[in-house]
Amino acid sequence: MDYDVVIVGGGPAGLAAAIRLKQLAKSQSRELSVCVLEKGAEVGAHILSGAVMDPRAITELLPDWQADGAPLNVPVVEDQFLFLTKTGAHKVPNFLLPDCFQNHGNYVISLSDVVKWLGQQAEALEVEIFPGFAAAQVVYGDDGSVRGVITGDMGIEKNGEPGGNYQPGMQLNAKYTLFCEGTRGHLGRELMERFDLRANSDPQSYGIGIKELWEVPEAQRKPGLVVHSAGWPLDTKTYGGGFLYHGADGTVSVGCVIGLAYRNPHLSPFEEFQRLKTHPAIRKHLEGGKRISYGARAITAGGLNSLPTLVFPGGALAGCEAGFLNASRIKGSHAAIKTGMLAAEAAFEALGKDRQHDVLSTYPEAFRASWLHEELHKARNFKPWMSKGLLLGTAMVGLEQTVLRGRMPWTLHTKKADHEYLLPAASCAPIDYPKPDGKLTFDKLSSVFVANVSHEENQPAHLTLKDASVPVAINLKRYGGPEARYCPAGVYEFVKEDSGEDRLQINAQNCVHCKTCDIKDPTQNIVWVTPEGSGGPTYSGM
Template sequence: MSERESMEYDVVVVGGGPAGLATAIRLKQLAAERGHDVGVCVLEKGGEIGAHILSGAVMDPGALTELIPDWKDKGAPLDTPVTEDQFLFLTTTGSRATPNWLLPACFHNTGNYIVRLGDVTRWLGEQAEALGVDIFPGFAAAEVLYTEDGAVRGVATGNMGVGRDGNPTDQFQPGMELLARYTVFAEGSRGHLGRQLIERFKLDADSDPQSYGIGLKELWEVNPAQAHPGRVVHTAGWPLDADTYGGAFLYHLKDNLVAVGMVVGLDYANPWLSPFEEFQRYKTHPAIRPTFEGGKRVAYGARAITAGGLLALPKLDFPGGVLVGCEAGFLNASRIKGSHAAIKSGMMAAEAAMDALQAGRSHDALTAYPLAFKDSWLHAELNKSRNFKQWFKKGRTVATLMTGVEQLLLKGNIPWTVHRTKPDHACLQPASQCARIDYPKPDGKLTFDRLSSVFLSSTNHEENQPVHLTLKDASVPVSVNLAKYGGPEARYCPAAVYEFVKDEHGGDRLQINAQNCVHCKTCDIKDPTQNIVWVTPQGGEGPVYNGM
């Protein structure tokens, strides 16, 4: 077996999303300003920049303006300004609109843009390359490398051409080591390596358990009469019950396109609940259906979001590296926005790294980064909404009331803090204690099944490779998950990866259809026994989202 080759950089960035690319861009900007050459590379597991990016998205352009003040002149694809905000509370058959004057500031979007974040990310990649950043798409960082003293010294990409049995095939190519003085981890929500780093360095020792949601999204081409470019619609209520955190959105883009999506908190209790089916059911509501009747669904995807906010942020720095963006959890759940926070966190990390590089340091903790965050507008913004997710553990009515009190009456100047103590995977109740949910069959026009949805995501994995959805104990899915929780992995996965089938003896077994995986990370988060561990497949595989 061939030995791995290595390349050395000043900074290696793992993940080519907004946070990682903002880090790389800011480093090169500072290098030019200070006359100090810096070698920077970005590793992206998707086959191209933007391939794995999925978000609503309404974007606050503030951080982008700080990073690239002339983004408009440079052709950034922010071309649909928000012109109208609507917030609806849905019941089974009706809806009630909240007057705009009653909406807290976090739900107002004046000055923001409806974007296809994949397109924005591709544009950021072009800006980074123009500044001299080396970008390597199709290379998944599979392993963290450490110095003898235990500091991070880079990452290694995964081997290619390994068979399902774990042995090299005739197509085998060893991974490569990317060594750096500092490594920035920007893998997105529930990053594979970030999870390891948080555990190794005990980065979450002083924070609340992280909280996640699964975001499901479709892009539709609608009847022109139903298209209202610039309209932002957020909804709460049906089809989710009052004890389940979540909400939905319709974002009207140009060219008769409407993005529709739903976020379901992964702290839900009923194991019979299926976020995918709830999303499909949502589109049948009388207030929502007319937008899509006569239209055509053109894209689908799903991705976990890190929604715990300020109180669940881990320690951001450790010897040799930092966490940025959704890897750490900078998303502002109350505003339903994360790209501005991702960009700002990347900029602050870059500035701390550049100062350290100029001082001749390497492989130490970039303590200036978390200090800069505490003094930033981003910290102030997240602090104002620090209790947002926690209130929802007390039910939708209490959460709605207290969000109004904190955001509307107190303007975010909150004298109390509400903590959360239970991780998402510990929230499921036994199936025998919960009501079954019978979902209607899809009609193929407005509602769809998982497999046809995965097809729209252009997801692909080479079948002859080790399964990247690993089990710590192969007996647990049947002996615990199926027996106690009714096999929830068959319902929380939005891509039909997991199904319980009969073996040759008539017993149950879990079948893992890894080729369907859209890399959402929901299984890694929600599995009640934490027996499923998502690891990287071969680089370049997974979904190929077109501007999602």
Template sequence: MERESMEFDVLIVGGGPSGLAAAIRLKQLAAAAAREISVCLIEKGSELGAHILSGAVIDPKGLSELLPDWQAQGAPLTTPVTEDRFMFLSREGSFRVPDFALLPALRNHGNYIGSLGQLVRWLGEQAEALGVEIYPGFAGSEVLYDEDDRVIGVATGDMGRLHDGSEGPNFQRGMALLARYTLFAEGCRGQLGKQLEAHFNLRAGVDPQTYGLGIKELWEVPAAQHQPGLVMHTAGWPLSNDTYGGSFLYHYGENRVAVGFVLGLGYSNPHLSAFEEFQRYKTHPVIRPHLQGGKRLAYGARALAAGGLQSLPKLTFPGGALIGDDAGFLHAARIKGTHTAIKSGMLAAEAAFAAIGADRRQDELSAYPAAFRNSWLHAELRSTRNFKPWMSKGLVCGTLAFGIEQKLFGGKAPWTLHNHADHSQLKPAAQSKPIDYPKPDGVLSFDRLSSVFLSNTHHEEDQPCHLQLRNPAVPIGINYEQFDAPEQRYCPAGVYEIVRDGQPTAPRLQINAQNCVHCKSCDIKDPTQNITWVSPQGGEGPIYSEM
């Protein structure tokens, strides 16, 4: 069946902050020049913000450049940061870093706590008011090329295919969305961004990207214990010294507390579970009082690209560019990515607008990486480029080394350390210490399935599995035999399960794809890179209302 097609000047794949910033900037430039430009944005979630998850403490720098009057227009950022706390935890105790000793990257004066999902919905309203065509529920599933190997757009996924791939009674062929330029803003480990990196060899000469898995819960707490504007970060327990990770806890809004845990996916112990470590963390004597007596409202998880400047791929290729966390612009040392995503989207939009004004199409937007190199975004990422490599050396060593580097050199150290691929770091299970995790108490700690329920995740079961195995023999022959099936633990949603069908032998891997919250950890951490995450039918997955 032939695809129907639509054509635009610019197509944007992904409705997060970078994609919406690019769309808004294109329309702003067109209005200032009294010119028409057609801009289309597609989003795989059922609505804008449905798949957006972040802490989030937001630096308004990028937003203020994009929409200087954002406060007057009613942007949903109403809780300014009033206090920073950074603490090192032991099993029962804690040490608070004095305010004077906090590194600039950890200072949040002038920033705001809020829901990134709500901010994204508000940005969508601004974009639509400017004339951007926004289509939620449409997942980009295939990059389209012309005969000269230039990107000319994307195809959206088919709807209504059955589990075996055949066409069901409600089958609808995906559409071809064509454009002079296509900007890919899918977020961390984007399906199409990953394909483009391989197709155009965009990672030649740069470090592998390295990732973290962020798990978050949203709580409503009694008013008496609510501290609006409090930002707390911790490192240390429950993780061992040689494992990178930490937590966040933010008070904002109407008695809301966002609490979460980030685990660097370069860890080596296959018995480790980010989900279980997060549940343990909430029981610490310093953390418990913030949640005690409260109600858990929502749960979600998302990978984040944390490699920094040395892990950025080549940003452009004939016909398009990578923006936001599809490229990896998150500033890991600051635990922030919204302002960087917005800025990258603006820079790419300005390059695309200039190219269209010169009547160009499907060439390389070289003005975008050039503008990036001359921007505050590049300077900011460069100043902390060694954060993740230092922290991969252990909590104590990494903290001291990075702190000394920042204090002595002010972000201008004459060396650049390097990152390593996360999937290559696992040790065999026989060489690793098992971890005995306590059972959930149902008050502060919970199990995976009850957590997934709070993510509002939905997938039609009779469709092709969106978690694809390159070799079906690997999960048992290698992962199970050598690493004790780590996919059971690095997945925070109970998607991967070793079952025996009532037999004492012959285990097999069962994939409960309906549980998937689209965090992409499996695509990243699988030790043999045997798992590939692809978009399910458009609109499916979690629905995060306030995350």
């Protein structure tokens, strides 16, 4: 199938790009074929975010979004920032909060609902959207340029052979292909290596975001209240913090983000999040309520200094695929929409000049001239400072953002990738996590259940190992088997064989597609590849 533009990923960046392309074509009465591939069973099924949304980019894309029914219905009415100790909470006066933690004019949203609405706007403009189809391979031309993608085969058995329901993948040829897979996209990772897109950037920094959606009693509902926290249960050397947002219809989003450069291999991000909910300042918002959904997702947190080269012959990276999230604001959806628009405008201009498969150089140029670049430039040192510890990081971010207003004459750089930070298990203190009570705190398997995870059971595991001996010989022996803890879905567990030997068991059917294993594995032996389309979580209201 031939298209002018193929877009990989039906998230905010991909759909914004598709909408912008069709808007431009309509304004010039030009025919333009645009296709969006989405690996989730439906648009929005794999979308997970906090989320508080800055409406600046969506207003540029669709100025009438409010009249057209976009699900941005809960304006932020109050910000709270808390420093937590084990039993206490110290609220930062709002006048001392830097701009990045002030949310006046923003909205508490479900990003999966917003993406579903964006999908409707795209389809109204005659964008072809194919949910349930995962882009599995990049197509390259003889000159090395990207020429499109091939979707994954369906009906492959565990032995790698076609089964009775086998359907081969489709090849979608494109004059330009935009990659908007989200954080640690597997095709984006391939493109970065093939075209050496990271030659001039810092290593990307990541965090894992874990979230639950609760329905709480009427007396506890405070629509528009935004709470962020730092400190307990993490130690002062580990980057991370909590969030709690009161949304519409009595829902509360609660979660945490933990930087994946943590050092102690005994740490479990999932268990740290469960502990966070037991703090009195967090518990009071949830008690008497009911958990209705769960999810987890890695996020890009390196900011401006970790952005790769955005373009290559035949295509471009946009949104979290490249790493445009502003970690200081804990916001990325506005950046995804904006960069999707900018990539689309560059592709449309090139197509208007009968160019194809070349480098869209006007895209990075437009980004450097945009308000988004200015925003990220002001926040460029946030993650490096916070990685130096809570106390020093807080002081320096306060200085840079409140006193210097982002106009500091220095730039900090990240030197190592997240997987390089783990210390040997023997040199770190074990962490004793309490058992879940099933009311406020939960285990991984019950959490996976409410994430609505499903995969075709007979397909080959999409969590692959370069060397099957490494998990036991190195990860378990040296690091205590950290994959059993950093995974928030119980995918990895070490079991004893009858012989007494240890073996890594991979429960791929539990995977919520967070990509944490691909990032944090200390030996980089785990490679996440796309499963059959439609597999994974089905998020609703997340």
